[in-house]
Amino acid sequence: MRETVRKESEIFSELAEICATPGYVHVIAYLCYKNNLIQYVDTLTPEDVLYQSSGDICVRTEISTLIGLACKKRLNIDLPLPEVMQRCIDKTNSLLQEIHQSMMQLEYIFDSSKVGEQDFNPFRNGLVLREPIFYGGESAYDFQYIDLSKIKYEKDNDWFLKNKRFSTQQLIDVVMSIQLLQNNKANNLLQELSNENPDKWTFLPVFKFTAKEVSDISNIEIDIVRLLIESFVSPIGMDEFNSLDDFNPKNAYPIIQLSEDEYLLFQLYSLTQALYETPFFWFNDDAAYRAAAMQHRGEFTENFSVERLKLVFGEDRVFSNIDIYDSKRKVGEIDVLVTFADRAIILQAKSKKLTIASRKGNDNSLQSDFKKAIQDAYDQAFSCAELLNEKKYRLVGKSGNELNINREYREIYPFCVVSEHYPALSFQVRQFLTFQQTKNIKPPFVMDVFLLDVMTEMLQSPLHFLSYVNRRVAYGEKIHSTHELTILSYHLKNNLWVDNKYTMLTLADDIPVDLDIAMQARRNGVLGAAIPEGILTKYRGTAFDQIIRGIEQLEHSAIINLGFTLLSLSENTIEMINDGIAELIKRGRKDGQHHDLTLVMSEETSGLTIHCNDYHESISGPHLESHCEQRKYAHKASSWFGICIGQKVPRLRFGVNKEYDWVQSNEMDELVRDLPKPQNLKRKNKINFAPTTKQSKKIGRNEKCPCGSGKKYKKCCLKQEWRV
Template identity: 40%
Template structure:
């Protein structure tokens, strides 16, 4: 349905009437079954999620809107018959589509008016236009993240929860987890029995109904504890404040709907886990004596979480919390979390600020205020920290008072602005409103929530991989249009985020995150799917390319780090060529004991790398490689060049880098004239193939097996035996 010309208020009024119809709750059950259930057979794959990216389905915020309107009247559980239910369902889709079009049309009114006048709009995104992405944008978190983070976030409030609510965080999680498990089991039985499409609406509704007695029996918790959890999360009242999109909708905070017959309805696993994660903030905020303590706990959670996830990537010895930056005797700045890896740093500034209801409704001043407190302030503080670190007069101390060793040189400092909650349209707001300054060292800030940081640390669980993505994302800051950062990460995992300079802007569809969602679900929920998304993390497993990357991470010197970052920008084909080249020069060095090399130009054609396999390294070999790299860099008119010396078993012996911009030199012109054409991968492979067609070596020649011994003392057959001679390159 296109734009009908009706306003949001007119469509909303029709929705109020529709949701008040007798038995409308059965329509909700069918909608949830159609649009929220994921079924799979055998392996769980991205194709099983394809319907979740269908623009015709209702997303969770739309379903919660229908629920919020329905509960404005007493819940009518009478079954109106399947034909009436289907009519309710069809009308719901029509009206929700019309509502979306009504909201979207207002986004373009101003732009169209300016276009008619022949002028460009001063700015497209403002309070009115941001309402649409705030409401219809994707979720920040996976449901299992809300579930798994709940204990860490609220266990410190257990004493208050037991006293005022009658349960602790672990018990609340048990109840929610069991209800979700029961929902899964029921859905599986329903599908096995013939599918949710064929089932009657009243049968479908039963999948979402729960009693405290049943949950108590299945969890082993006392009935009083289960009832206490139910009471805390059960809707009461008439949702009187919910009059339009953006208003407070009580169903979001209390997703259990009482049926009036001793049971409750829960239509979404996501809803109960999100409510557990979010609602205690509001409960405790109403206690004047505990309010500040609860706020302190929230702030501590963000810092603790960031440290935990970053330490899993970089190692605990490289990650620090509450770092005081001193200039003289004064604390000039403080970093919530600091990572030091080689000559790179990450500064994390965390802010526990939510987007207010006024901002969600399009109040432009409130949007700006919320963003300033949650994001802009963190970015500015990160810049202050970076400036102090680079001042040359800084000493750093962690939260235990131990001094942190300052790197001899600092190549890059990355800033991360971190929030602990779902912040609607965060990626869009950051791209539009964030103001920042950069230098050659201080990079543009990255804005994220704890849920994205968790996924980044899970999938890019090595320092080089993590930092490489951060560098690529910062570089692509102004070139990408995405609704959520999980989409960007999904794209990167599939085919690398390195963007060709010829592109000015790229839009990424949300479906790029589907393989990532499968992998996270397999890891956190144990679903039978691939643990790693197909792409850059799987294509080169077991190759010499991966072995090289692993060594760079173990020895993050400035030269090797820079090389590692460039290697991680390579395409799949270039990675395979690199593996083949390394295989060739190491095989030749093992056979003849001589030094062999090959050269590879990197993706940007402004950088290159020469690999040298040296079976008998000497100081002169390093000097020779240094001289060759300088000459090859000049001859190639490159700005950056790397030289890497490796042993026959592919261990890095030394690495060097030259990153001075190319400048013409008469002396180097003469040197370049005498240079032979660099041995690329193809030429190196041909040389290896020729060498392997040689016949049996002499008794005193080096053995073909690569041991380094003479043939007569190694594989020379005895008079009664025989030995293989030449092989063929696989």
């Protein structure tokens, strides 16, 4: 018999009763200490972080709900007896689990009679979306909220000074000082408790602080500190907080005032998020400043995106505020344009928030919010992408000058970037976004500024960045994860790849721990691995790595696809390439002659030929072209890549790409008749080179030269002793 699940409202009411228990703040303090703090010694390791990914912890939205309910009445901070504390903890955990289960009872929130209909999709139902919105996880690290707030509000500093009597920098300094103060208290607490009777144990002191303590750390006058702190003490009562989806003032104003000079902050993350988001409400209350604040907000999203993308692509490949003209009429506007060889990114920025009505599961509100935040941005990006390849349209930069850039793009990636935390963003994109795909316009990549920040932090090379974007948008709904950071972390460790035989790749929530540590190490100075072990570390300094770097430096359209292909190869294949190139260089340095290696890739629809020599490009170039043409023909491949690597200095010299339809030719049949067999990248053994003489085709003095020049061999390349 199936267990009956109570209504959510009934469970919520019981939860409110528990939170009103005298001394319940000590229960909240325990849950915050247990769920929000990571304990480690010296160096932060994945094992230290993994605990937070276990299924038995409370998420921040749950704890915020407990805080909000506890604050509906005047707080009683008397310490309960240990047995009372434990009963409250157990009951709280039980009710939180029950309320989560009640949100997942789909039969109660959609019409089961419509299941057989062709267009039926229960996940588009607003009530179904409530669960991923509430439990979907955080979109940002706490230090990102702090770092980005510095940039977001730099143009609003005069308003802060005039209306709040403190600067944006002072605001940030106080938040960081509270963070330092709580960390110090948490580190000292266990030692202090060891000297106390267990009946007196409580974690509440970690979360209490005074204005003087903060003033001493921040070196800011105590009156200013008090103003700053009380700016995040809620001016709103809790009477309207009666369900999970109601506006909880303790999210926007997370500091609780206990007395004239004593305060309580349970979740530092909530304060950093409030730092980033709450000034929006302050600006909005000032009718005279509202328009300027909105303009600054929009400019922040664009400017931040530009600066982050410049870290990857450089100053000369990133453009902002591009107008597209048909004759004298403006027909499109691109917020940010990135170009790299024959690839482009069109980024459209938005700053729309998810409304309270949407969080409650209102279908019309959800779809309206999504349209304003995402769909409109995508439609604009797609329209501009269509115009980008049409040379009749002019691209004019913000300086008023026409852009003199490549106008033939093999791949264009529409990016939609939102500046605010948009709950369950990727889940909503899968349900609501309507998009198109053409031969060169790829599916969209929808993200917030926080994901763009992390991507550009970890993938600071054009090929690595574009390679990830290429696969991420290509797989689309094949990858299931509660968060985009999980997918990025998986890629950094394992190289994102989904075999065609699989319909879905599901990624667990514990995967991002290495990425979490890397970001903490880079931004917070935590001792830990700043680069996750994987694609960015394994082949660093090898011949393979040098080829990738060489392709980026050449930035030639002919071999960008090769870079993408190489970055998608398996570990075994990359090792084969490294071994093969090492052998080519070894032989070339020994005998001074040309040596080559040919490998079949991608189900024999493509291949790679590597030439190793120091001949002048006027000689080695035509030979490589001819060799690739022969190989492509022999394998009836759709494309064939060729690269030339130096012998004395083993760097990428140049490359070619042969990509065209295969057509039978009697002349080519004769020319490729004696071509030696290539290495197949599917084989797991190492490459075994046959003696060069056995791999060579004897070319008659009066035959046409294999370089394709049309001259006789004796009058062209005979003296170079070229071996195909």
